[in-house]
Amino acid sequence: MSQLIDVLLLFALPASGKSEVRKYLGQLPADKCRDDFMMGPTVQLDDYPYVHIMRTISQELRKIGADGIFFDDDSLPMKEGKDWGTLIHLVNEDFDDLMAKKHLDIADPAQWILDRFDAARAKVGAPEAFKNMDADTKAKLLKAAPFVEEAKELLRDKNATIQDTEGKTIVIEAARGGKDGASMPLAAPYGYQYSIGQLSDAILSRAGICYIWVTPEESRRKNTERAKPTKAASTFLSLNHGVPMAVMMNEYGCDDMAYLLETSGKEDCVKIEAHGKTYFLPVARFDNREDKTTFVRADKSEWKAEDVDALHKGLSDAFQRLAKARG
Numbered sequence: 605m606s607q608l609i610d611v612l613l614l615f616a617l618p619a620s621g622k623s624e625v626r627k628y629l630g631q632l633p634a635d636k637c638r639d640d641f642m643m644g645p646t647v648q649l650d651d652y653p654y655v656h657i658m659r660t661i662s663q664e665l666r667k668i669g670a671d672g673i674f675f676d677d678d679s680l681p682m683k684e685g686k687d688w689g690t691l692i693h694l695v696n697e698d699f700d701d702l703m704a705k706k707h708l709d710i711a712d713p714a715q716w717i718l719d720r721f722d723a724a725r726a727k728v729g730a731p732e733a734f735k736n737m738d739a740d741t742k743a744k745l746l747k748a749a750p751f752v753e754e755a756k757e758l759l760r761d762k763n764a765t766i767q768d769t770e771g772k773t774i775v776i777e778a779a780r781g782g783k784d785g786a787s788m789p790l791a792a793p794y795g796y797q798y799s800i801g802q803l804s805d806a807i808l809s810r811a812g813i814c815y816i817w818v819t820p821e822e823s824r825r826k827n828t829e830r831a832k833p834t835k836a837a838s839t840f841l842s843l844n845h846g847v848p849m850a851v852m853m854n855e856y857g858c859d860d861m862a863y864l865l866e867t868s869g870k871e872d873c874v875k876i877e878a879h880g881k882t883y884f885l886p887v888a889r890f891d892n893r894e895d896k897t898t899f900v901r902a903d904k905s906e907w908k909a910e911d912v913d914a915l916h917k918g919l920s921d922a923f924q925r926l927a928k929a930r931g
Contacts, residue, residue: 616816619826621897689728784857872929886929888922
């Protein structure tokens with residue numbers, strides 16, 4: 605097995621510190637990442653841009669009196685639970701394109717993203733919403749400036765990610781959960797067990813997990829705090845996006861990572877059945893229940909040495925457990 609982690613699945617409830625950990629790891633010297641965390645320089649994949657464009661599509665459809673497809677309102681959860689799997693299949697495509705170093709030259713990015721959503725939905729048994737949409741509604745959607753511009757930006761960002769991955773660690777970020785008070789195991793299509801099982805064999809056969817552990821209550825508190833506007837919040841990929849409270853309670857009110865760790869039968873691993881195989885994915889669980897990451901949101905010049913030391917040690921301890929589980 606390679607010393608470096610090829611693929612790292614970065615999981616946590618919203619506002620738990622995933623983006624801050626990514627930012628922290630991204631600014632470390634390569635030798636420090638390699639020696640302390642078994643990671644090469646990172647290449648980042650994330651399903652959040654797809655959630656954002658789903659909301660934009662829904663907004664534009666509602667403006668013309670059409671069904672929102674993905675969301676009935678900006679404050680509500682997804683209409684179709686299987687779209688948690690849709691998002692994973694979009695990430696699978698991004699991973700495959702990264703591995704193939706495939707830059708895309710797309711004449712109509714808006715149509716391209718609608719086609720991708722339909723294809724990914726078909727893989728999880730959800731309706732192909734745009735293939736059979738009436739022509740007038742679809743034409744209006746494809747001319748809606750907010751959606752068109754966001755589709756172009758998503759394509760640009762996707763192409764910008766394509767690079768040589770030799771000696772690097774691909775980090776895939778996502779958050780999953782279930783309704784507040786739900787019993788375990790979480791029923792599909794909710795929770796990590798379902799979504800991890802939708803990942804491709806190309807990912808699962810190489811992946812380890814870094815799970816940032818906070819309580820749902822702390823996740824909600826930090827989610828509310830980070831949604832407050834700041835000068836740094838200039839794009840939808842900033843560290844300042846907030847999740848609506850109805851979504852926090854119904855889709856992130858709990859998660860199943862602790863359950864998966866406790867029932868896998870193998871220490872510091874989760875067991876996933878997919879593609880006719882059984883995968884034991886090693887897990888580094890970073891305890892952030894006492895906040896070690898929020899300081900990273902500030903400019904690096906403002907970081908305090910004691911905060912950096914606490915974060916680095918906490919991550920290093922977690923990754924040492926991952927190393928043992930990989931072995």
